[in-house]
Amino acid sequence: MIAPTQQAVAPAPRTLPDHISPSAAKSYLSCSLKFFFERVLRLPAPVSPSLHLGKAIHAGLQAFHLARWRGGNDSPEMLASVFEVEFRRLEKEEGPVSWKDDKARTKAREDGLRVLAAYLDSGEAPTERPKAVEVPLDQKLDGLPVPLGGVIDLVTHDGVPVDFKSAAARPDPKQAAFDHEIQLVSYQLLVEGATGETPPSLDLVFLVKTKTPQVIKVSSPPADRQRKDRVVRMLETAVEGIVEERFFPQPGMHCSWCQFRKDCAAWPPSSRTSA
Numbered sequence: 001m002i003a004p005t006q007q008a009v010a011p012a013p014r015t016l017p018d019h020i021s022p023s024a025a026k027s028y029l030s031c032s033l034k035f036f037f038e039r040v041l042r043l044p045a046p047v048s049p050s051l052h053l054g055k056a057i058h059a060g061l062q063a064f065h066l067a068r069w070r071g072g073n074d075s076p077e078m079l080a081s082v083f084e085v086e087f088r089r090l091e092k093e094e095g096p097v098s099w100k101d102d103k104a105r106t107k108a109r110e111d112g113l114r115v116l117a118a119y120l121d122s123g124e125a126p127t128e129r130p131k132a133v134e135v136p137l138d139q140k141l142d143g144l145p146v147p148l149g150g151v152i153d154l155v156t157h158d159g160v161p162v163d164f165k166s167a168a169a170r171p172d173p174k175q176a177a178f179d180h181e182i183q184l185v186s187y188q189l190l191v192e193g194a195t196g197e198t199p200p201s202l203d204l205v206f207l208v209k210t211k212t213p214q215v216i217k218v219s220s221p222p223a224d225r226q227r228k229d230r231v232v233r234m235l236e237t238a239v240e241g242i243v244e245e246r247f248f249p250q251p252g253m254h255c256s257w258c259q260f261r262k263d264c265a266a267w268p269p270s271s272r273t274s275a
């Protein structure tokens with residue numbers, strides 16, 4: 001028999017999320033408490049300069065790829081103009097950005113323009129019409145209680161899903177492929193679900209904001225059964241944790257750029273230990 005006090009604290013029925021995206025799964029698995037602050041409570045926090053710049057660069061790339069897809073204006077001037085407009089809009093609508101000072105803001109703006117120009121001059125900008133740009137896909141997968149969902153930056157003319165990253169330093173290719181495995185393999189699963197075809201490779205393109213900007217492509221082979229199972233298990237672990245509300249600190253190197261350190265230090269909300 002359940003005592004009245006136990007009934008009073010019975011947990012609310014748990015609801016499944018609509019879908020799980022690779023970025024949500026990676027965020028949950030990196031630190032579930034940060035995920036909770038950021039995506040469940042949506043605590044306000046200043047936007048980091050690197051996140052802000054990454055979003056403005058992404059907007060420029062999106063406009064360029066869409067122009068290539070539609071056959072519209074894909075000039076360097078158009079791309080630079082979209083970047084400038086988004087840089088200011090994001091500051092107003094999603095800021096404040098935690099700039100150190102005006103000099104840092106100016107440098108970030110110029111870095112963005114430089115890496116985008118470097119991308120156009122690199123061999124990585126698509127010369128043929130892409131198959132898709134910013135395409136939202138979802139897919140039901142065995143073993144996953146909710147559909148996998150994601151938006152792929154670019155699918156090239158030959159069916160390669162590409163994700164773009166802005167970075168401060170040149171990436172180590174093996175480490176980069178390992179770090180982004182959830183995203184890469186998820187994109188493969190989504191492309192396979194949509195087209196029935198396995199992509200020839202899974203690509204990351206890094207726009208590196210060094211003094212002389214660099215554009216580095218990291219290609220991984222498509223995943224085999226074992227790699228797919230590994231990623232689906234990670235996605236499943238994230239969904240279970242979110243549904244079960246398992247949110248706890250997972251300290252590590254990522255704490256040094258976490259904007260929720262004060263909130264984290266106050267966890268758990270009511271301490272169970274007594275002095």
Ligand code: SF4
Nearest residue numbers: 031249250255258264
């Ligand atoms: S400070 Fe570290 S452990 Fe705490 S929420 Fe942020 S990332 Fe997680």
